[in-house]
Amino acid sequence: MAESKKASVDQEIAGHEYDGIKEYDNPLPRWWLWLFILSIFWSVVYVVYFHLGPGLDPEGEYQAEMAAAAAAHPQGGEVAAADLEAKVADPAVVAAGKDVFGKNCVACHGPDGGGLVGPNLADDFFIHGGTPADLFRTISEGVPEKGMLAWKKMLKGDELVAVTAYVKSLRGTTPANPKAPEGQKL
Numbered sequence: 001m002a003e004s005k006k007a008s009v010d011q012e013i014a015g016h017e018y019d020g021i022k023e024y025d026n027p028l029p030r031w032w033l034w035l036f037i038l039s040i041f042w043s044v045v046y047v048v049y050f051h052l053g054p055g056l057d058p059e060g061e062y063q064a065e066m067a068a069a070a071a072a073h074p075q076g077g078e079v080a081a082a083d084l085e086a087k088v089a090d091p092a093v094v095a096a097g098k099d100v101f102g103k104n105c106v107a108c109h110g111p112d113g114g115g116l117v118g119p120n121l122a123d124d125f126f127i128h129g130g131t132p133a134d135l136f137r138t139i140s141e142g143v144p145e146k147g148m149l150a151w152k153k154m155l156k157g158d159e160l161v162a163v164t165a166y167v168k169s170l171r172g173t174t175p176a177n178p179k180a181p182e183g184q185k186l
């Protein structure tokens with residue numbers, strides 16, 4: 001290997017000599033050179049798109065994903081009013097809410113919402129208001145001094161919305177053992 005290298009050295013010397021120094025004519029491989037040139041062009045595209053244009057850096061990407069997740073799963077008792085109105089009318093959401101109600105609420109409000117420790121949810125009387133927004137607020141924030149828990153600490157945002165929808169759907173139904181009306185007539 002070393003032999004053949006030596007033999008061809010004469011041909012590889014570039015055709016110039018400065019201060020007695022000759023230079024091997026040893027160009028970089030074409031593919032390497034193209035890669036290098038492409039990377040320069042790419043860097044221009046990169047700077048324009050990510051630093052000056054609409055491209056997101058990792059921090060921005062993280063913020064955007066968090067915002068999207070927060071919008072999809074409202075937490076801590078927050079929901080847009082229009083969103084709530086639409087979801088409360090959605091039978092699939094009501095069905096999901098029945099599940100949540102069965103697991104968390106029947107002990108105090110009865111299996112059909114007729115009321116036990118907690119008030120009757122099927123009648124037209126409400127202590128804290130009966131609009132979807134009122135129900136959502138009462139369920140999220142609770143009435144701690146009266147024994148109604150703040151469910152935003154225990155349920156996810158979409159579960160809160162679902163159980164609100166279910167409670168709303170209870171109105172006008174006829175529970176087996178309805179508790180006497182409490183609060184204001186709607």
Ligand code: HEC
Nearest residue numbers: 104105108117118119126127128129138143146147148163
């Ligand atoms: C530990 C018992 C208890 C549990 C469990 C409970 N509640 Fe209540 N809830 C109450 C009491 C007591 C009140 C009445 C508060 C008051 O008098 O101000 C109430 C009130 C309410 C009201 C307001 C009714 C009105 O007249 O304004 C709603 C709506 C409600 N609860 C929904 C729920 C939902 C939904 C769940 C399950 C996620 C739930 N509650 C679980 C005890 C409970």
